[in-house]
Amino acid sequence: MEKEYKSEEDFLKHYDASAFEKLSATVDIAIFSVASSKQENYRKLNNKHFSVLLVKRNRYPFKDMWCLPGGFIGIDETSEDAAKRVLARETNLKNIYLEQLYTFDDVKRDPRMRIISISYMALVDKNRLDDTLYENASWFNMQIEEEDKNIKINLNNGEENFDIVIKKTLKELTTDRYKYTIAKNDRLAFDHPLTIASGITRIKNKLEYTDVAFNLMPEYFTLGELQQVYEVILGKELLDPAFRRIISSKVEATDKVRVDGGHRPSRLFKYKGNK
Amino acid sequence: MEKEYKSEEDFLKHYDASAFEKLSATVDIAIFSVASSKQENYRKLNNKHFSVLLVKRNRYPFKDMWCLPGGFIGIDETSEDAAKRVLARETNLKNIYLEQLYTFDDVKRDPRMRIISISYMALVDKNRLDDTLYENASWFNMQIEEEDKNIKINLNNGEENFDIVIKKTLKELTTDRYKYTIAKNDRLAFDHPLTIASGITRIKNKLEYTDVAFNLMPEYFTLGELQQVYEVILGKELLDPAFRRIISSKVEATDKVRVDGGHRPSRLFKYKGNK
DNA sequence: TGAATAGTGTCTGTGAGACAATATTAT
DNA sequence: ATAATATTGTCTCACAGACACTATTCA
Numbered sequence: 050m051e052k053e054y055k056s057e058e059d060f061l062k063h064y065d066a067s068a069f070e071k072l073s074a075t076v077d078i079a080i081f082s083v084a085s086s087k088q089e090n091y092r093k094l095n096n097k098h099f100s101v102l103l104v105k106r107n108r109y110p111f112k113d114m115w116c117l118p119g120g121f122i123g124i125d126e127t128s129e130d131a132a133k134r135v136l137a138r139e140t141n142l143k144n145i146y147l148e149q150l151y152t153f154d155d156v157k158r159d160p161r162m163r164i165i166s167i168s169y170m171a172l173v174d175k176n177r178l179d180d181t182l183y184e185n186a187s188w189f190n191m192q193i194e195e196e197d198k199n200i201k202i203n204l205n206n207g208e209e210n211f212d213i214v215i216k217k218t219l220k221e222l223t224t225d226r227y228k229y230t231i232a233k234n235d236r237l238a239f240d241h242p243l244t245i246a247s248g249i250t251r252i253k254n255k256l257e258y259t260d261v262a263f264n265l266m267p268e269y270f271t272l273g274e275l276q277q278v279y280e281v282i283l284g285k286e287l288l289d290p291a292f293r294r295i296i297s298s299k300v301e302a303t304d305k306v307r308v309d310g311g312h313r314p315s316r317l318f319k320y321k322g323n324k
Numbered sequence: 325m326e327k328e329y330k331s332e333e334d335f336l337k338h339y340d341a342s343a344f345e346k347l348s349a350t351v352d353i354a355i356f357s358v359a360s361s362k363q364e365n366y367r368k369l370n371n372k373h374f375s376v377l378l379v380k381r382n383r384y385p386f387k388d389m390w391c392l393p394g395g396f397i398g399i400d401e402t403s404e405d406a407a408k409r410v411l412a413r414e415t416n417l418k419n420i421y422l423e424q425l426y427t428f429d430d431v432k433r434d435p436r437m438r439i440i441s442i443s444y445m446a447l448v449d450k451n452r453l454d455d456t457l458y459e460n461a462s463w464f465n466m467q468i469e470e471e472d473k474n475i476k477i478n479l480n481n482g483e484e485n486f487d488i489v490i491k492k493t494l495k496e497l498t499t500d501r502y503k504y505t506i507a508k509n510d511r512l513a514f515d516h517p518l519t520i521a522s523g524i525t526r527i528k529n530k531l532e533y534t535d536v537a538f539n540l541m542p543e544y545f546t547l548g549e550l551q552q553v554y555e556v557i558l559g560k561e562l563l564d565p566a567f568r569r570i571i572s573s574k575v576e577a578t579d580k581v582r583v584d585g586g587h588r589p590s591r592l593f594k595y596k597g598n599k
Numbered sequence: 600t601g602a603a604t605a606g607t608g609t610c611t612g613t614g615a616g617a618c619a620a621t622a623t624t625a626t
Numbered sequence: 627a628t629a630a631t632a633t634t635g636t637c638t639c640a641c642a643g644a645c646a647c648t649a650t651t652c653a
Contacts, residue, residue: 054384057386057435060384060385060387061385061436069348069396070398071347071348072346072348072397072399074349074440090629092624092630093629093630094630094631109335109336110332111332112332112335121344122429123345125431125438127429127431128427152424154403154442156401161336161341163399221421221539222535222595223534223535223536223539223595224530224534224535224536226423259499259500261498261499263498264496264498271632272632273632288615288616288617289632290615290616290618291615291616291617294614309624310625310626311624311625311626311630311631312625313630313631313632313633314632315633316632316633320498365603366603366653367601367603367651367652367653368603368604369603546605547606548604548605563642563645564606565608565609566642566643583651584604584651585604585651586604586651586652586653587602587651588603588604588605588649589605590605590606602651602653603651603652604650604651605648605649605651606649607646607649608645608647608648609647610643610646611643612642612644614639614642615639615641616640617636617637617638617639619635619636619637620634620636621633621634621635622631622632622633622634623631624629
């Protein structure tokens with residue numbers, strides 16, 4: 050039988066907060082960036098790689114496996130605050146692009162107890178980072194192959210190299226929504242392959258209709274570099290004239306020029322905002 | 325000092341689940357549908373309204389205010405299972421379109437204690453519903469006006485009529501992401517105006533590039549009806565030829581016809597799937 | 600017959616895809 | 627000179643917006 054209360058205050062004063070079994074919540078962040086690697090040929094541009102920051106776990110559960118940076122959400126902080134806290138710890142940067150992705154909450158996703166994960170995606174310009182990484186963290190280049198209903202991601206940090214495979218099964222006829230399941234994974238902890246896959250899907254889509262890519266760029270950049278960023282994330286080559294047509298309204302030419310190698314120098318541009 | 329464990333099992337056996345303060349989690353569902361209302365003029369088509377199911381709270385907190393259907397997430401169920409449970413209770417239907425929207429977790433969003441809300445959007449065809457609604461539930465027609473940076477939603481169930489206003493502030497230059505804040509609301513509980521606004525934004529976007537709309541339709545429908553559904557959700561009129569061009573690849577003509585009023589009868593179509 | 604919806608035809612402009620052509624640099 | 631990237635020009639085709647036109651029904 051429900052008791053009668055005189056007012057909301059009266060109710061709150063008598064509220065029994067233990068009536069429902071509580072659970073724990075964490076944030077996990079897919080921190081994405083684009084890495085450059087030198088080419089052997091002096092004429093060629095640097096290679097670019099879409100990359101994600103992983104942390105090697107030095108404690109149970111999933112000891113010695115890699116996972117996304119994350120942490121428990123305090124009782125007095127929002128998940129976004131927790132994500133910013135983790136981000137500051139890992140990168141020493143503020144004002145990073147941060148977007149909530151999805152809440153993963155399989156009952157058995159953590160062997161310890163019921164823990165749900167509110168996942169985020171962050172985009173950083175690697176030029177703003179110093180080279181010192183927080184303990185056990187490492188950038189992994191990703192090679193993404195989407196074939197049929199499988200997403201295969203090769204992860205490589207120069208020392209370790211492994212694949213994860215995520216299988217997509219269509220949820221319903223009417224949309225593009227898929228249920229993701231892990232088809233192959235023996236190096237990533239928890240359900241983090243799913244988080245990475247959601248992040249990749251999200252940023253791929255957003256590249257098409259927003260300017261998120263500029264969060265991965267330094268203040269001044271060439272259109273060639275920018276195009277490379279689009280290309281490594283989308284996993285396909287773009288035609289120069291088409292790319293420039295689309296991007297032209299969003300960037301502003303500066304009078305600076307970069308002289309790079311055995312080819313015509315390129316003008317430096319900066320982001321102007323979407324007009 | 326961290327203790328040394330021999331193995332993952334050893335660690336789990338000694339794990340202290342009380343180390344972090346836990347919190348509660350609920351699901352809240354924006355159940356959307358499209359309602360028809362008769363026209364006085366026998367020639368005209370029925371009016372259509374985009375509508376949402378609300379429940380009048382009969383207990384604290386927010387007693388006597390309206391809220392979205394929802395409930396606590398059990399320790400042994402996923403948020404999606406919880407959502408399906410709530411949905412079955414409210415509509416008596418299974419196989420309803422259900423999509424996770426966003427996790428709202430402001431520290432003070434619930435006056436009782438820290439409760440985060442994993443929100444979902446559901447789409448139902450009103451023809452599948454019987455008229456008996458679960459206790460205190462009621463369908464509200466929505467009149468949505470987006471002007472400048474404000475979303476104004478008029479809610480009307482025939483007896484009660486009120487407005488809520490959500491203010492959008494741009495999060496960053498590079499995307500279309502906004503921070504939503506409640507600018508006006510005195511009849512909806514919690515932060516549910518934000519949940520409704522996210523749901524509306526989500527379905528508006530998905531109308532453009534997916535076939536979600538068909539989840540709101542009965543098996544057989546006329547193209548005029550379908551167009552009305554798009555129009556009331558998008559809040560604008562569409563040109564017939566353009567609409568038919570786009571939709572034609574997704575529907576299949578049947579030999580059935582509906583004779584409606586003082587005008588040419590219309591052919592009935594059914595959803596074919598996106599070719 | 601008139602008012603309403605159902606359904607089709609067609610013109611025009613915009614914009615993406617494709618490819619060609621020119622410019623400029625270090626070795 | 628050559629191989630690379632930088633940058634621009636232009637042709638074509640698909641498609642969305644716009645509007646006109648025909649078809650069919652009931653009071």
